[in-house]
Amino acid sequence: MGNTQASNAILAKARAMYGRRLTARNYQELLNCRDLPDLISYLKTRTAYSEALQAANPATTHRAQLETLLRLNLFEQYASLCRYEMNIGHDFYRYFIIRSEVQAITTRLQELHAPDGDVSIYTMPDFIKKHSCLNLNAMSMATSFKMLVLALEGTPYAKVLRPFADDPDFALENSGLLELEAALDSFVNTQVEQIASTKLSGKSKEEMLYLLRRQSDLRAIADIYRLKSVLRADQAFIRKRVSLSVSNMTPRQLENLMDAQDAQDVIHRLVNTPYASEFYGASFDYIEEGVRKIDYRWHLKKLRFSTNPSVVLFCYIFLAENELTNIVHIIEGVRYGLAPDDIATLLVGVGD
Numbered sequence: 001m002g003n004t005q006a007s008n009a010i011l012a013k014a015r016a017m018y019g020r021r022l023t024a025r026n027y028q029e030l031l032n033c034r035d036l037p038d039l040i041s042y043l044k045t046r047t048a049y050s051e052a053l054q055a056a057n058p059a060t061t062h063r064a065q066l067e068t069l070l071r072l073n074l075f076e077q078y079a080s081l082c083r084y085e086m087n088i089g090h091d092f093y094r095y096f097i098i099r100s101e102v103q104a105i106t107t108r109l110q111e112l113h114a115p116d117g118d119v120s121i122y123t124m125p126d127f128i129k130k131h132s133c134l135n136l137n138a139m140s141m142a143t144s145f146k147m148l149v150l151a152l153e154g155t156p157y158a159k160v161l162r163p164f165a166d167d168p169d170f171a172l173e174n175s176g177l178l179e180l181e182a183a184l185d186s187f188v189n190t191q192v193e194q195i196a197s198t199k200l201s202g203k204s205k206e207e208m209l210y211l212l213r214r215q216s217d218l219r220a221i222a223d224i225y226r227l228k229s230v231l232r233a234d235q236a237f238i239r240k241r242v243s244l245s246v247s248n249m250t251p252r253q254l255e256n257l258m259d260a261q262d263a264q265d266v267i268h269r270l271v272n273t274p275y276a277s278e279f280y281g282a283s284f285d286y287i288e289e290g291v292r293k294i295d296y297r298w299h300l301k302k303l304r305f306s307t308n309p310s311v312v313l314f315c316y317i318f319l320a321e322n323e324l325t326n327i328v329h330i331i332e333g334v335r336y337g338l339a340p341d342d343i344a345t346l347l348v349g350v351g352d
């Protein structure tokens with residue numbers, strides 16, 4: 001397949017997949033579901049999730065199983081687009097493999113950190129598993145952080161995590177997990193920026209680097225806001241627990257955010273960053289949802305109008321992840337008996 005033909009195929013494929021998203025009516029009917037079996041039945045019979053949930057029995061499938069099936073479906077979408085992306089030689093398929101690996105490691109770290117000690121076998125689509133360097137079975141058998149690092153021996157992730165494992169004062173508790181997640185995020189961000197810098201040129205490179213750095217920046221803004229809100233954290237604390245490895249902001253702009261007096265001051269200080277206009281006048285009850293709304297609008301616009309296949313691919317994945325987040329909010333809301341209107345306030349992009 002020629003390069004131009006392959007690029008056009010990615011553009012068409014990503015936009016066609018987005019066309020199968022949940023509609024405003026789907027969302028309203030999901031919000032009206034009375035319980036989890038009702039919700040599963042609706043997803044199986046009335047939405048594009050029917051194939052992904054083919055094996056789900058509404059009467060016996062519990063919440064965690066449903067969310068696992070939905071997340072696996074998202075990974076299958078990664079794999080589907082990666083097969084197209086490999087044909088244009090940009091190598092961004094490696095990002096989705098690395099990201100899937102980091103998610104597997106993070107999931108295991110969270111299980112080790114959790115008091116109940118639950119263990120799950122992380123599931124990957126065959127395409128991603130084929131290219132992965134992880135031994136998922138060995139990871140699942142690790143009963144401590146140090147054992148997990150040993151299970152990762154021979155992978156780049158062991159090098160990222162070993163300094164923490166060798167530190168006698170380090171523990172997953174007391175925000176140690178945040179430090180590990182930040183280190184892994186920085187690894188992912190650095191790897192994908194390197195791919196963009198070496199595989200693209202000109203305006204395509206510029207557009208892709210802006211997207212990648214923007215994604216990192218908005219996660220960092222949300223993390224800094226949360227740490228200021230909950231802990232009144234200072235710059236030294238934040239630097240160890242927020243990934244700042246790639247950014248559209250200058251070091252001085254980042255330092256200014258980390259030195260904010262409180263959470264709302266973080267938003268005020270964004271006036272001196274590339275994101276000033278998007279955050280102007282913003283006020284959040286939940287920072288994650290506020291940032292997600294801002295990011296959603298940006299990615300939707302790029303999906304519709306960009307001619308850069310790699311940018312469109314990344315934008316589609318963001319929008320697909322946003323839909324999964326919406327569904328998880330509905331699942332949790334139905335589980336705890338929340339009113340539909342209360343759940344709806346957590347949803348982003350309904351009806352677009």
